[in-house]
Amino acid sequence: MQGIELEEKIGRNEPCWCGSGRKYKACHMAFDERINSFARQGHIVPPRRILKTAEDIAGIKESSKINRACLDEVEKQIKAGMSTQDIDDIVAEVTRSMGGIPAPLNYEGYPKSVCTSVNDVVCHGIPDKNEILKDGDIINVDCSTILNGYFSDSSRMYMIGEVSEDKKKLVQVTKECIQVGLDHVKPWTFLGDMGNAVHQHALDNGYTVVRQIGGHGIGLEFHEEPFVSFVSEPGTEMLMVPGMCFTIEPMVNMGTDEIWEDSGNGWTIRTDDGLPSAQWEVQLVVTEDGYEVLTW
Secondary structure (H helix, E strand, C coil): CCCHHHCCCCCCCCECCCCCCCEHHHCCHHHHHHHHHHHHCCCECCCHHHECCHHHHHHHHHHHHHHHHHHHHHHHHCCCCCEHHHHHHHHHHHHHHCCCEECCCCHHHCCCCCEEEECCEEECCCCCCCCECCCCCEEEEEEEEEECCEEEEEEEEEECCCCCHHHHHHHHHHHHHHHHHHHCCCCCCEHHHHHHHHHHHHHHCCCEECCCCCEEECCCCCCEEEEECCCCCCCCCEECCCCEEEEECCEEECCCCCEEECCCCCCCEEECCCCCEEECEEEEEECCCCEEEEEC
16 A cells, blocks of 8 residues: 555654645644545555645746747647658747756657657657648647756647548547546545546547556656556546646547557557547646646
8 A cells, every 4th residue: 555654754743744844733734644544445545755835836837838838839830741840849949948858858768859649649659850741630749848857748639721520529529538537636536536537528429548558647757656547447546635746638549449559669659440549638736626737
């Protein structure tokens, strides 16, 4: 069992672990006791190290300004005839001009500053000067930024020129899945509640959701606990509590949920049947009464 009850004990009159400067008994003691009650029932609870302080959240918001500026600039410039490398160039330029670092660049060997996933590419599409966008394409641009040690992460879908109605619907329903997920982010409930709601919305519209890849904790590192599944069951997965920061980013497929990895580059994931996939991503922090979206 992993949870706060297994971490170092703090005396009632000692400074709180959150850095507020207040005594533990007047700050997070009741909070920790509530988490411990869930842990004793056998639930997965968040370790203290992944909970974000007010200072952390402020830092993430500054990083997020760069992340959003990148995707805004892509939205202004993206069109048929440009290459996915052109998108990478835009993100790299905006990020560095604002003092940030592209988080994907050299992350576990990834060679570019952003991910560009076109049509049947589920995620981790690598920008390439020879991959030219054409009328009717849909593309996910997944941007992640580091600023002063704080990580932000979001992705958006873009439709190029005249896109078929079935692709438009896929993009729209996938965006709706984000809102459905957000509507189910409530402190002291479970990630499985949120993930199941997302899954059901996709299924209700005739789509499938990728099982092997999901959202993740983020803030002080690129990928933190927990893994966030969007094919989960209610009452399962990690307990959501104020201060948890993670992404909602379901990958919704028009056909099968089966996927495969391009062995040539070790990164790019595609749908097994060649049908389109779509993804939107937001980064949020759980609050006392719900959530706050930090990056979109």
